[in-house]
Each structure stands twice: as C-alpha cells, then as structure tokens.
Amino acid sequence: MKVGIPKGLLYCKYHPFLVTFFGELGAEVIVSEDTNKNIFDAGIKYCVDDACLPVKIFHGHVNFLKDKCDLVVIPRIMQLWKNEYICPKFCGLPEMVLNNLNGLPPAITDPIYATSWKNLYSWAQKSGNLLGKNNRQIKVAFNKAIEAQKNHKTGIDDEGYEIKIALTGHPYNIYDKFLNMNLVKKINNLGMGIRTAEFTQEDILAREADNLYKRPFWTFVRENYGFALNSAKEKKVDGIIYVSSFNCGTDSVIIELIKNGLPDFPFLILKIDEHTGEAGINTRIEAFRDMLERRLFNESHISTLG
Ligand code: SF4
Incomplete structure (x- = not known):
C-alpha cells in the first residue's frame, strides 16, 4: 500500500x-x-x-x-x-x-x-x-x-554574528523556505544570527507563560511568548522577528502579549500571505537590521563614555 x-x-x-x-x-x-x-x-x-x-x-x-x-x-x-x-x-x-x-x-x-x-x-x-x-x-x-x-532535533542557534535575533512564529512559517521566501537565509545574509525556540527549555517557556494573568490555552502562544520574553530578558538576542500568517487567530494574541511584555524591545512583525511581495520583506528586514546596528552602536558609545 x-x-x-x-x-x-x-x-x-x-x-x-x-x-x-x-x-x-x-x-x-x-x-x-x-x-x-x-x-x-x-x-x-x-x-x-x-x-x-x-x-x-x-x-x-x-x-x-x-x-x-x-x-x-x-x-x-x-x-x-x-x-x-x-x-x-x-x-x-x-x-x-x-x-x-x-x-x-x-x-x-x-x-x-x-x-x-x-x-x-x-x-x-x-x-x-x-x-x-x-x-x-x-x-x-x-x-x-x-x-x-x-533522535530528531530541530532549531537554529547561530554563532559568530554581532547581531542576533530571536526568530519566532509557528514552525511551518519558520522552516518552509518557499512560504517565507527564504527568510532564514535573508536574515543571515544581512549579518544577523538566529536563535529559535527549540533552544529554550520547556520549563523556561512555561515559567514565562505562568507570569501571564491566565495560562495560555494554545500551545504556540505559550511557546512563542515564553521564548520571546526569555530571550529578551536574558539578553540572548538583540531583537525579535515574528513571522506570522494573515488570518491567524493565535498569532494576533501572541503578538499583542509580546508587545505588552516587552514594550521597549526591538520587535519586527512580518505578516505573510499569498500576496506578500519579496521586496517588501527585504526592505523591512534591512531597516530592522539598520535600527539594531544604530542601537548597538549607541549603547557601546554610551558605555565607553561612562
Ligand atoms: S490559524 Fe495560525 S495556528 Fe492555526 S494553522 Fe493557521 S497559522 Fe497555524
């Protein structure tokens, strides 16, 4: 058969x-x-x-x-x-x-x-x-x-980049290269390393989610929220990119929770559907990288002066 x-x-x-x-x-x-x-x-x-x-x-x-x-x-x-x-x-x-x-x-x-x-x-x-x-x-x-x-391991944890971002979203949005227009490669080509949720332990994800007023009902909400919050708080990354699908109900909840939990942390949301143009995605990631570079430069400048 x-x-x-x-x-x-x-x-x-x-x-x-x-x-x-x-x-x-x-x-x-x-x-x-x-x-x-x-x-x-x-x-x-x-x-x-x-x-x-x-x-x-x-x-x-x-x-x-x-x-x-x-x-x-x-x-x-x-x-x-x-x-x-x-x-x-x-x-x-x-x-x-x-x-x-x-x-x-x-x-x-x-x-x-x-x-x-x-x-x-x-x-x-x-x-x-x-x-x-x-x-x-x-x-x-x-x-x-x-x-x-x-025996099957997934996830990305790049080393050797000056800028590192947390790439969040549902796994199929992160790992389907055609769907996301080769997003992982684009980010790496712009000189940014990536860390994904698989490299954060489940108990840490759960602990972050436990800080919410109510335990999330949806698995991806708990995982993505916990990953984003933990990565930012522990300074494992310089920014967060969330790759999201139009019409996704759970994404709309996760995105608002992350914004609420990290009001001042660099956070880029890439919404994708069948009409999304590649040029628009490229421009937005480039602008995000430029912003992170300026931010890192200013931080190191201030600490040198201090
Ligand atoms: S609605 Fe959201 S969580 Fe549900 S299948 Fe679509 S992308 Fe995944």
Missing part, C-alpha cells in the same frame, strides 16, 4: 515519527515535494480564501499526493501538551481538505492526542488497523517511530 504524507504544517517537526511508523508497517511512503510554486498555487486555488497561508499550502501538498497514493494521512493534531490545543484549524483540518479537494483516496483523520505515548499509541493502533496490521506489528512500528522522533 502507498501511504501519502503531506509535507505541510507540522510535518517539519514530526516527520520522523510519521514516515518511520508507516514505513515499518510495510507501506511505501510517498511524501510530497518541498513546497514549490505548483503546490503553492494549487493550495491557493482549492482552499477557502479566509484560511491562513500554511493551511492553504497544506491543501497543495495533499493535492500533489492525491493520485500517487492509496491512503493519505491528514494529521488532526489536537494536543501536544495537556490542557493546551494547537488551533481550531488543526482540529478541523481533515474536514477542510476533504471538502475542498475532489478525488482524494481514503484518508487517516483520527485525532492525535500526543500528550503521552499511551495516548499517541491509540492513534497508531487505529491507523495500523486500517493498514490491516495486528497489534504486535503496530507496537514494533510505533516503538521504532518513537525512537526516530526522539
């Missing part, structure tokens, strides 16, 4: 688990290509207008796979941490895709509660059963998938 896995949304984080699990069950795993113009255009064409860009692009990835596999995985990721959710669009992702695209093969759409191995296993068991596998085969594949996932 050919199992299709779309290279969109949280694939960038969890592909070792998914690819290993279905591969170990004996399926031929077909992964869509990196996001490119065809995938992007198909996503814009088939998805509803008011969805965020990452969800539109996910549609393009499923469309790429639809004639190439017997079963497509549309991960309905509900929870990664207890008492938190990802976002409403993740909860309804399969319904959106199944209604917007015609001619799809059968899909795996069961909710994924990854708050414990036990909870995640119940998704694995249902998916394995769909492939006609028994419990022993599913357990072996599951354990190998967990190992593969544990």
Whole structure:
C-alpha cells in the first residue's frame, strides 16, 4: 500500500515519527515535494480564501499526493501538551481538505492526542488497523517511530554574528523556505544570527507563560511568548522577528502579549500571505537590521563614555 504524507504544517517537526511508523508497517511512503510554486498555487486555488497561508499550502501538498497514493494521512493534531490545543484549524483540518479537494483516496483523520505515548499509541493502533496490521506489528512500528522522533532535533542557534535575533512564529512559517521566501537565509545574509525556540527549555517557556494573568490555552502562544520574553530578558538576542500568517487567530494574541511584555524591545512583525511581495520583506528586514546596528552602536558609545 502507498501511504501519502503531506509535507505541510507540522510535518517539519514530526516527520520522523510519521514516515518511520508507516514505513515499518510495510507501506511505501510517498511524501510530497518541498513546497514549490505548483503546490503553492494549487493550495491557493482549492482552499477557502479566509484560511491562513500554511493551511492553504497544506491543501497543495495533499493535492500533489492525491493520485500517487492509496491512503493519505491528514494529521488532526489536537494536543501536544495537556490542557493546551494547537488551533481550531488543526482540529478541523481533515474536514477542510476533504471538502475542498475532489478525488482524494481514503484518508487517516483520527485525532492525535500526543500528550503521552499511551495516548499517541491509540492513534497508531487505529491507523495500523486500517493498514490491516495486528497489534504486535503496530507496537514494533510505533516503538521504532518513537525512537526516530526522539533522535530528531530541530532549531537554529547561530554563532559568530554581532547581531542576533530571536526568530519566532509557528514552525511551518519558520522552516518552509518557499512560504517565507527564504527568510532564514535573508536574515543571515544581512549579518544577523538566529536563535529559535527549540533552544529554550520547556520549563523556561512555561515559567514565562505562568507570569501571564491566565495560562495560555494554545500551545504556540505559550511557546512563542515564553521564548520571546526569555530571550529578551536574558539578553540572548538583540531583537525579535515574528513571522506570522494573515488570518491567524493565535498569532494576533501572541503578538499583542509580546508587545505588552516587552514594550521597549526591538520587535519586527512580518505578516505573510499569498500576496506578500519579496521586496517588501527585504526592505523591512534591512531597516530592522539598520535600527539594531544604530542601537548597538549607541549603547557601546554610551558605555565607553561612562
Ligand atoms: S495556528 Fe495560525 S497559522 Fe497555524 S494553522 Fe492555526 S490559524 Fe493557521
């Protein structure tokens, strides 16, 4: 059986688990290509207008796979941490895709509660059963998938730059080069190093979020807020760039919380949708770099005088 896995949304984080699990069950795993113009255009064409860009692009990835596999995985990721959710669009992702695209093969759409191995296993068991596998085969594949996932590290922590920025936002906005117009490279080319949230421990992220009047309900709110606040307070970075999608409800909350928590810290918000021009992004990052340079120069000048 050919199992299709779309290279969109949280694939960038969890592909070792998914690819290993279905591969170990004996399926031929077909992964869509990196996001490119065809995938992007198909996503814009088939998805509803008011969805965020990452969800539109996910549609393009499923469309790429639809004639190439017997079963497509549309991960309905509900929870990664207890008492938190990802976002409403993740909860309804399969319904959106199944209604917007015609001619799809059968899909795996069961909710994924990854708050414990036990909870995640119940998704694995249902998916394995769909492939006609028994419990022993599913357990072996599951354990190998967990190992593969544990060995997978993501994140950026550049060394050797005079200016360092915290690059925040949802992982698919940071790591999909086509979606963000090669943002990581652009930032590095302008002489700025990058640090991403993966290099801050979970307990630190949680501690910062605990200072809010109410614990965030959405995982990305806790992570991005905690990362931004901690990076600025501990002077690990000189500024923060937040890459955000138009129409993202959780982004609008995170951005306001960060602005509120760090009123005087350099903070650039890059909002991206399918109409965003690359020249505009370039200009804004360059202006941000110039501002950070001036700020650093003034600080060192003042400390020399002092
Ligand atoms: S969190 Fe925001 S960017 Fe991500 S899927 Fe939800 S609405 Fe889209």
